[in-house]
Amino acid sequence: MKVVAFNGSPRKEGNTFQAIKVVTGELDKAGIETEIIQVGHKTIRGCIACGKCIENKDEKCSFTGDDVNEWIQKIKNADGVIFGSPVHYAGVGATMKAFLDRAFYVATANGGLFRHKVGAAVVALRRSGGVSTFDQLNHYITYAEMLMPTANYWSVIHGSAPGEALQDEEGVQIMRVLGKNMAWLLKLVENGRGVVEEPAMEIKTKMNFIR
Numbered sequence: 651m652k653v654v655a656f657n658g659s660p661r662k663e664g665n666t667f668q669a670i671k672v673v674t675g676e677l678d679k680a681g682i683e684t685e686i687i688q689v690g691h692k693t694i695r696g697c698i699a700c701g702k703c704i705e706n707k708d709e710k711c712s713f714t715g716d717d718v719n720e721w722i723q724k725i726k727n728a729d730g731v732i733f734g735s736p737v738h739y740a741g742v743g744a745t746m747k748a749f750l751d752r753a754f755y756v757a758t759a760n761g762g763l764f765r766h767k768v769g770a771a772v773v774a775l776r777r778s779g780g781v782s783t784f785d786q787l788n789h790y791i792t793y794a795e796m797l798m799p800t801a802n803y804w805s806v807i808h809g810s811a812p813g814e815a816l817q818d819e820e821g822v823q824i825m826r827v828l829g830k831n832m833a834w835l836l837k838l839v840e841n842g843r844g845v846v847e848e849p850a851m852e853i854k855t856k857m858n859f860i861r
Contacts, residue, residue: 651729652683655670656721656734657690658745666736673828677833693745694718713752722753729836730769730832735772735774737774737778741779741783764796771791772784799832801831805828806821808821
Protein backbone atom coordinates (compact mmCIF):
# COMPACT_ATOMS: atom_id res chain seq x y z
CA MET A 651 0.00 0.00 0.00
CA LYS A 652 1.07 3.56 -0.63
CA VAL A 653 0.07 7.01 0.59
CA VAL A 654 1.10 10.17 -1.24
CA ALA A 655 1.14 13.44 0.72
CA PHE A 656 1.04 16.93 -0.76
CA ASN A 657 2.70 19.78 1.09
CA GLY A 658 0.94 23.02 0.17
CA SER A 659 3.46 25.23 1.95
CA PRO A 660 6.04 27.28 0.04
CA ARG A 661 8.47 26.30 2.81
CA LYS A 662 9.94 22.90 1.99
CA GLU A 663 10.43 21.83 5.59
CA GLY A 664 8.18 24.24 7.46
CA ASN A 665 5.44 23.35 9.92
CA THR A 666 3.09 21.89 7.31
CA PHE A 667 5.85 19.47 6.34
CA GLN A 668 6.50 18.65 10.00
CA ALA A 669 2.81 17.87 10.53
CA ILE A 670 2.75 15.60 7.49
CA LYS A 671 5.90 13.85 8.70
CA VAL A 672 4.29 12.95 12.01
CA VAL A 673 1.36 11.38 10.14
CA THR A 674 3.53 9.55 7.63
CA GLY A 675 5.78 8.37 10.43
CA GLU A 676 2.89 6.31 11.79
CA LEU A 677 2.11 5.01 8.31
CA ASP A 678 5.74 3.99 7.86
CA LYS A 679 5.61 2.09 11.16
CA ALA A 680 2.55 0.24 9.87
CA GLY A 681 4.45 -0.87 6.77
CA ILE A 682 2.75 1.56 4.40
CA GLU A 683 4.92 3.28 1.80
CA THR A 684 4.78 7.08 1.81
CA GLU A 685 5.88 9.90 -0.48
CA ILE A 686 5.77 13.65 0.21
CA ILE A 687 5.45 16.08 -2.71
CA GLN A 688 5.89 19.81 -2.24
CA VAL A 689 3.31 21.91 -4.07
CA GLY A 690 3.40 25.31 -2.39
CA HIS A 691 6.52 26.65 -4.13
CA LYS A 692 5.31 25.78 -7.65
CA THR A 693 3.69 28.02 -10.26
CA ILE A 694 0.23 26.54 -10.82
CA ARG A 695 -2.61 28.39 -12.48
CA GLY A 696 -6.20 27.90 -11.45
CA CYS A 697 -8.98 26.08 -13.28
CA ILE A 698 -10.69 28.16 -15.99
CA ALA A 699 -13.66 25.77 -16.45
CA CYS A 700 -12.76 25.11 -20.09
CA GLY A 701 -14.42 21.68 -19.87
CA LYS A 702 -11.70 19.88 -21.84
CA CYS A 703 -11.29 17.24 -19.12
CA ILE A 704 -15.00 16.43 -19.52
CA GLU A 705 -14.79 16.45 -23.30
CA ASN A 706 -11.58 14.43 -23.66
CA LYS A 707 -11.94 12.08 -20.69
CA ASP A 708 -8.21 11.38 -20.81
CA GLU A 709 -7.63 11.92 -17.07
CA LYS A 710 -5.78 15.15 -17.85
CA CYS A 711 -6.17 18.85 -17.35
CA SER A 712 -5.76 20.76 -20.62
CA PHE A 713 -3.06 22.95 -19.08
CA THR A 714 0.50 21.75 -19.56
CA GLY A 715 3.76 23.07 -18.19
CA ASP A 716 3.19 22.12 -14.55
CA ASP A 717 2.98 18.90 -12.55
CA VAL A 718 -0.78 18.70 -11.96
CA ASN A 719 -1.42 15.85 -14.42
CA GLU A 720 1.44 13.85 -12.93
CA TRP A 721 0.05 14.42 -9.45
CA ILE A 722 -3.44 13.32 -10.55
CA GLN A 723 -1.98 9.98 -11.61
CA LYS A 724 -0.05 9.68 -8.35
CA ILE A 725 -3.30 10.04 -6.41
CA LYS A 726 -5.10 7.62 -8.75
CA ASN A 727 -2.41 4.99 -8.24
CA ALA A 728 -2.13 5.45 -4.47
CA ASP A 729 -4.26 3.85 -1.78
CA GLY A 730 -4.41 7.01 0.29
CA VAL A 731 -3.59 10.70 0.15
CA ILE A 732 -2.79 13.49 2.62
CA PHE A 733 -3.42 17.13 1.80
CA GLY A 734 -1.46 19.55 3.98
CA SER A 735 -1.74 23.33 3.87
CA PRO A 736 -0.61 26.38 5.78
CA VAL A 737 -3.21 29.04 6.53
CA HIS A 738 -3.37 32.10 4.28
CA TYR A 739 -6.06 34.55 5.35
CA ALA A 740 -8.03 31.76 7.11
CA GLY A 741 -7.94 29.56 4.01
CA VAL A 742 -5.92 27.16 1.88
CA GLY A 743 -2.83 28.59 0.19
CA ALA A 744 -3.54 29.76 -3.36
CA THR A 745 -1.13 27.38 -5.09
CA MET A 746 -2.52 24.38 -3.22
CA LYS A 747 -6.09 25.40 -4.01
CA ALA A 748 -5.31 25.82 -7.71
CA PHE A 749 -3.89 22.28 -7.74
CA LEU A 750 -6.84 20.79 -5.86
CA ASP A 751 -9.45 22.58 -7.98
CA ARG A 752 -7.97 21.21 -11.18
CA ALA A 753 -7.14 17.73 -9.87
CA PHE A 754 -10.56 17.09 -8.40
CA TYR A 755 -12.38 18.51 -11.42
CA VAL A 756 -10.44 16.09 -13.65
CA ALA A 757 -11.09 13.21 -11.23
CA THR A 758 -14.83 13.90 -11.22
CA ALA A 759 -14.97 14.36 -15.00
CA ASN A 760 -13.29 10.99 -15.52
CA GLY A 761 -15.58 8.75 -13.52
CA GLY A 762 -14.45 9.42 -9.96
CA LEU A 763 -10.72 8.65 -10.06
CA PHE A 764 -10.29 9.24 -6.32
CA ARG A 765 -13.46 7.49 -5.17
CA HIS A 766 -13.03 5.29 -2.06
CA LYS A 767 -9.39 6.20 -1.58
CA VAL A 768 -8.47 7.12 1.99
CA GLY A 769 -7.98 10.88 2.26
CA ALA A 770 -6.88 13.08 5.17
CA ALA A 771 -6.27 16.80 5.63
CA VAL A 772 -3.76 18.49 7.94
CA VAL A 773 -3.22 22.18 8.64
CA ALA A 774 -0.36 24.14 10.17
CA LEU A 775 -0.66 27.76 11.28
CA ARG A 776 0.60 30.43 13.62
CA ARG A 777 -2.63 31.50 15.31
CA SER A 778 -6.13 31.55 13.74
CA GLY A 779 -7.96 30.15 10.73
CA GLY A 780 -6.99 26.52 11.19
CA VAL A 781 -10.47 25.03 11.40
CA SER A 782 -11.79 26.96 8.37
CA THR A 783 -8.79 25.80 6.33
CA PHE A 784 -9.22 22.21 7.56
CA ASP A 785 -12.88 22.40 6.56
CA GLN A 786 -11.95 23.73 3.12
CA LEU A 787 -9.57 20.83 2.47
CA ASN A 788 -12.20 18.35 3.61
CA HIS A 789 -14.64 19.71 1.01
CA TYR A 790 -12.53 18.05 -1.70
CA ILE A 791 -12.28 14.75 0.16
CA THR A 792 -15.99 14.46 0.90
CA TYR A 793 -17.10 15.58 -2.58
CA ALA A 794 -15.02 12.84 -4.20
CA GLU A 795 -16.53 10.02 -2.08
CA MET A 796 -13.20 9.39 -0.41
CA LEU A 797 -12.93 7.68 2.97
CA MET A 798 -11.79 9.91 5.80
CA PRO A 799 -9.86 8.82 8.92
CA THR A 800 -10.16 11.00 12.00
CA ALA A 801 -8.04 11.93 14.99
CA ASN A 802 -8.96 12.96 18.54
CA TYR A 803 -9.40 16.61 17.50
CA TRP A 804 -9.38 18.60 14.27
CA SER A 805 -6.10 18.01 12.45
CA VAL A 806 -4.55 21.41 13.13
CA ILE A 807 -1.11 22.13 14.58
CA HIS A 808 0.36 25.46 15.72
CA GLY A 809 3.77 27.03 15.23
CA SER A 810 5.33 30.09 13.63
CA ALA A 811 9.00 29.53 12.78
CA PRO A 812 9.76 26.30 10.86
CA GLY A 813 9.84 23.38 13.29
CA GLU A 814 7.98 25.16 16.11
CA ALA A 815 4.89 23.05 15.51
CA LEU A 816 6.68 20.08 17.05
CA GLN A 817 6.49 21.94 20.37
CA ASP A 818 2.68 21.82 20.15
CA GLU A 819 2.32 18.59 22.12
CA GLU A 820 -1.42 18.32 21.55
CA GLY A 821 -1.02 19.04 17.85
CA VAL A 822 1.66 16.37 17.53
CA GLN A 823 -0.60 13.87 19.27
CA ILE A 824 -3.44 14.74 16.89
CA MET A 825 -1.21 14.04 13.89
CA ARG A 826 0.06 10.84 15.44
CA VAL A 827 -3.47 9.57 16.13
CA LEU A 828 -4.50 10.54 12.60
CA GLY A 829 -1.60 8.51 11.20
CA LYS A 830 -2.53 5.46 13.26
CA ASN A 831 -6.19 5.67 12.31
CA MET A 832 -5.33 6.23 8.65
CA ALA A 833 -3.13 3.11 8.65
CA TRP A 834 -5.94 1.11 10.26
CA LEU A 835 -8.52 2.34 7.76
CA LEU A 836 -6.21 1.59 4.83
CA LYS A 837 -5.80 -1.97 6.09
CA LEU A 838 -9.55 -2.37 6.59
CA VAL A 839 -10.13 -1.31 2.99
CA GLU A 840 -7.38 -3.58 1.69
CA ASN A 841 -8.61 -6.62 3.63
CA GLY A 842 -12.24 -5.93 2.79
CA ARG A 843 -11.68 -5.69 -0.95
CA GLY A 844 -13.39 -8.64 -2.62
CA VAL A 845 -14.96 -9.67 0.69
CA VAL A 846 -17.36 -6.79 1.33
CA GLU A 847 -19.23 -5.66 -1.77
CA GLU A 848 -18.40 -2.11 -2.81
CA PRO A 849 -21.44 0.10 -3.46
CA ALA A 850 -21.95 0.96 -7.10
CA MET A 851 -21.24 4.53 -8.09
CA GLU A 852 -24.31 6.59 -8.88
CA ILE A 853 -24.39 9.04 -11.77
CA LYS A 854 -24.31 12.54 -10.32
CA THR A 855 -27.67 14.32 -10.21
CA LYS A 856 -27.24 18.01 -10.99
CA MET A 857 -29.81 20.72 -10.65
CA ASN A 858 -30.13 24.40 -9.85
CA PHE A 859 -32.96 26.44 -8.47
CA ILE A 860 -33.73 28.65 -11.48
CA ARG A 861 -37.19 27.87 -12.85
